[in-house]
């Protein structure tokens with residue numbers, strides 16, 4: 001009897017062990033994620049550089065764990081947090097926090113976040129506020145790649161990275177820099193020339209990431225830039241800047257063609273492209289469906305549309321954040337990020353093209 005019992009309990013132990021194993025594997029859809037981009041996905045890199053563009057003070061983070069300002073440009077979690085949550089990964093640390101003097105012994109096996117508020121494809125976005133440009137972020141990634149090769153060997157690294165996701169959220173600052181009120185770039189080039197330059201530069205940047213092991217690209221397109229409070233504020237009637245919107249949409253179309261081209265040249269690339277532009281316009285045109293009541297004004301700021309002064313400690317902020325699309329003059333609220341990422345992850349065409357991130361992760 002005793003013997004039988006222990007066989008039975010061993011059996012149950014074994015089954016629950018298998019279930020636990022399975023569970024752990026199912027929870028984590030990819031081994032790692034590496035994020036490149038701008039303030040939409042910055043989780044604190046700018047805290048570590050001498051940039052004027054920071055968010056590590058109130059009222060940012062007012063709805064974050066512990067009501068803490070972390071460097072995220074929003075009231076709570078941002079797109080980077082929600083996407084890794086969906087994938088079953090822990091929140092990715094900002095790269096610069098890991099390499100800071102006091103933090104030497106970190107591993108990059110689970111991925112890391114390089115994004116920096118103000119970053120652009122082009123370097124000119126640095127003229128406005130210092131940031132880590134996309135090129136610099138890729139430089140840092142190549143160091144990480146070197147570390148991985150040292151620890152896992154070349155084959156082990158390629159195995160890890162080919163399963164990992166590479167999230168890229170970039171282009172908004174390039175557009176805002178051009179269409180902004182005091183831009184001198186307009187005298188230098190047409191919007192069409194700007195897009196040509198952005199897309200050809202981006203092509204080189206994505207190739208570099210590919211050459212450093214990336215195979216699964218999740219590219220989040222730019223939003224309807226012309227509808228962010230800063231742009232509406234430039235229009236006497238408070239309407240969207242239609243020109244900036246047109247070129248934002250066109251940029252996304254050009255990125256779509258670029259990714260298709262890259263895939264046709266390297267068949268082992270898979271990608272998901274998200275149409276942030278259309279989703280944002282949906283929020284604005286049909287706010288009820290998404291639980292929003294305020295789609296024009298920022299929640300935190302001062303002046304017209306709370307878009308004349310950024311979200312600073314002296315600024316006012318709305319009491320209900322979840323019914324606003326915009327947290328400050330440029331950035332969505334946590335509530336908006338959550339809906340964006342639900343669709344990035346689980347959505348279908350035309351928003352997530354040709355597949356969503358859940359499908360991309362499963363490859």
Ligand SMILES: *[C@@H]1O[C@H](CO)[C@@H](O)[C@H](O)[C@H]1NC(C)=O
Pocket residue numbers: 093096097098100102103106
């Ligand atoms: C060190 O890295 C951890 C994440 O691994 C992070 O939470 C912590 O803030 C970092 N420390 C510093 C001083 O940046």
Ligand SMILES: *[C@@H]1O[C@H](CO)[C@@H](O)[C@H](O)[C@H]1NC(C)=O
Pocket residue numbers: 121122123133135201
């Ligand atoms: C940005 O500047 C760096 C350093 O000067 C340079 O290596 C890089 O090619 C530049 N990138 C672009 C897109 O102009």
Ligand SMILES: *[C@@H]1O[C@H](CO)[C@@H](O)[C@H](O)[C@H]1NC(C)=O
Pocket residue numbers: 234235236237238239240241242
């Ligand atoms: C203001 O918005 C309206 C409606 O979109 C547009 O026709 C007009 O050109 C805009 N004005 C400026 C200065 O952007």
Ligand SMILES: *[C@@H]1O[C@H](CO)[C@@H](O)[C@H](O)[C@H]1NC(C)=O
Pocket residue numbers: 267268269270355359363
């Ligand atoms: C990923 O890419 C491979 C190679 O082109 C292709 O066979 C496969 O169908 C792609 N997966 C999905 C889900 O699109």
